[in-house]
Amino acid sequence: MITLSGSLLLTFRELWAMRLTQAMFAVATLAWLLLSFALNMDVVEGSLAAIRIFGFDTSPTEAVRDAATGEWVQQAVSLDNFMIGINTFVVGAAYFLGTMLGLFATMPLVGGFLEQGRIDLVLSKPLSRPRLLLGHLIGVWITVLVLAAYLIGGVWLSMALKTGMWIPRVLWAIPIITVMFAVMYSVILFFGVSTRSSGLGLVIAYGLVFISVILASHQAMLPVLSPAAAFVFQGFYHALPNFAEVVQILAQLVAEEPVTSWYPLTSSLLFGGVLHALAFLWFVKRDF
Amino acid sequence: MPPIIDIRGLDKTYRSAFRRRPIHALRGVDLTIEPGEIVGVLGPNGAGKTTLLKILLGIVAPTAGTAHLLGQVAGDPGARRRLGYLPENHRFPPYLTARQTLDVYGRMADLDTPTRKERIPRLLEDVGLASWEDTRVGKFSKGMMQRLGLAQALLNLPELVVLDEPTDGVDPVGRRDIRDRLRALKQAGTTVLINSHLLSEIELVCDRVIVLHKGRIIRSGSIDDVARQNTGWRIQLTRLEPGFDASSFGASVDESGHALVLDSGDPSVLNRLIDALRASDHVILGVERHRSSLEAGFIDLITGQEASA
Structure with missing residues (x-):
């Protein structure tokens, strides 16, 4: 256990020494301080009569269909919708931007971990290779979990205290963001271990995020593709991580709607699991 | 143990x-x-x-x-x-x-x-x-x-x-x-x-x-x-007469110019060299074992391997 704590401590210190990690914590702090102190709301009969941001007033409205006349009319935004909007924005930004920045921030960590002169030093310690790699991974995962909890938990708490509306399902975003980060990090880890180029892993991870945006439109795409192309498209859809489609799960959770399909998350988890297993196998077998 | x-x-x-x-x-x-x-x-x-x-x-x-x-x-x-x-x-x-x-x-x-x-x-x-x-x-x-x-x-x-x-x-x-x-x-x-x-x-x-x-x-x-792969002898002289052919015994003159270094550790070669020196009126001040440094021994060893390969 002491040996594992050494590996964990090294990862935490390395991450904390990075300016980008510190910057991400600073941005998270800024986000919930902004919502706590710079945002004031006047709620009248469950609707937002006015919002004051940094002392400037605004009266947000939304278009709704009048039940009596059937016409679209502008009316004050309901507090429910406003909360869903704020939470969806924060969770969506944390998911996409946070994961992309997180991958960028942690990429040098794999390179540094495998650097000649450092890896042979840690491999000479009485620590098995799987345990060493596990210590590294747990360190990265815990840091991302803390960062996600700090941002989303802080925003959630701040908004709940301000409005009295407690929406606990928002907090599901914390583990989902963490596991999806782990799935994408497995790409960097695998290519880092097998080719000693974590930069290549980062490029491929970003490429997979881009491809997932295309794969997310599979329902619209499949009818217009030829049978062969549709088969290939389906193959990619099931084999690759569905990073972009997972955001729909997050949005449904935040809106307290039933989740229509967990498949994008479970298939992504399977992809991450397989890539992690391959990275471990390679790390155990290879010469350094 | x-x-x-x-x-x-x-x-x-x-x-x-x-x-x-x-x-x-x-x-x-x-x-x-x-x-x-x-x-x-x-x-x-x-x-x-x-x-x-x-x-x-x-x-x-x-x-x-x-x-x-x-x-x-x-x-x-x-x-x-x-x-x-x-x-x-x-x-x-x-x-x-x-x-x-x-x-x-x-x-x-x-x-x-x-x-x-x-x-x-x-x-x-x-x-x-x-x-x-x-x-x-x-x-x-x-x-x-x-x-x-x-x-x-x-x-x-x-x-x-x-x-x-x-x-x-x-x-x-x-x-x-x-x-x-x-x-x-x-x-x-x-x-x-x-x-x-x-x-x-x-x-x-x-x-x-x-x-x-x-x-x-x-x-x-x-x-x-x-280091002793190359151990030989060192013969200290008052001076080395010009024209003396030390190389025919496998010896060389050291940096001072007043001593001969014999690579061979064979005593018979040493005796023949001493006889030749005395026959040509050289004054011998001393004879001592000469051990090359580890570096010299190492280089000789590697060079020998390269040559025989």
Whole structure:
């Protein structure tokens, strides 16, 4: 256990020494301080009569269909919708931007971990290779979990205290963001271990995020593709991580709607699991 | 007492999809090192020295053969529990202080908190870094990094210390300190395996050397054994008369111009040379055994191997 704590401590210190990690914590702090102190709301009969941001007033409205006349009319935004909007924005930004920045921030960590002169030093310690790699991974995962909890938990708490509306399902975003980060990090880890180029892993991870945006439109795409192309498209859809489609799960959770399909998350988890297993196998077998 | 290191028929071949020819780094290496020995590993670049050390540490897997370390199979984490290692060109995370570095690597060496608290300040004191304990290692010179590396290797009071170029980049005073440290280790019964290009350093501290060439051990023995491959005689004269042909006896004139160095250790050749010198009215002041340095012996050994190949 002491040996594992050494590996964990090294990862935490390395991450904390990075300016980008510190910057991400600073941005998270800024986000919930902004919502706590710079945002004031006047709620009248469950609707937002006015919002004051940094002392400037605004009266947000939304278009709704009048039940009596059937016409679209502008009316004050309901507090429910406003909360869903704020939470969806924060969770969506944390998911996409946070994961992309997180991958960028942690990429040098794999390179540094495998650097000649450092890896042979840690491999000479009485620590098995799987345990060493596990210590590294747990360190990265815990840091991302803390960062996600700090941002989303802080925003959630701040908004709940301000409005009295407690929406606990928002907090599901914390583990989902963490596991999806782990799935994408497995790409960097695998290519880092097998080719000693974590930069290549980062490029491929970003490429997979881009491809997932295309794969997310599979329902619209499949009818217009030829049978062969549709088969290939389906193959990619099931084999690759569905990073972009997972955001729909997050949005449904935040809106307290039933989740229509967990498949994008479970298939992504399977992809991450397989890539992690391959990275471990390679790390155990290879010469350094 | 069982040997600290026991290697039998060790082979290592590096293969790569991008390389047409495999690289045979080690070929049938047999080696036994007894407790308490300080052994130097010599060899030209690419001889397989670092591969040999890395196989012992489990960093590289052998292609064939067996290697046992402290009674356990090399590569077993349990064997590394009683081992200290200083790699060549090691890199410590630059954001850690000297004390934090030893703390992190001490944890990885499975040392509990009280042990780390007791040993870290003492080791920093021993290697002359006590006043730098809270300085980030990114600001350290190469020599200071080597000293910190040595402290790291000794944290777990190892029975075997493996040092790859330990004096690389260290100033003369620092080198002397490291030599003293190695002698202290020997007195404490610790076995030390050193890989170094500085043969003068090896000569000063090692009991035994092994010479690797193209993946094979071509010589193993004491410093004298390796250096004495070229042992001959030195004849001190008042002056050397012009025209005397020393080369016909296999002798050469030394830098002073007043002595002849005979490469052959054969007494009959020495006597014939002395007879010739006296016949040509030379005054002989003295005759002594001449031993070449380890470096000269090593170069002769490698050159001889290259020539016979």
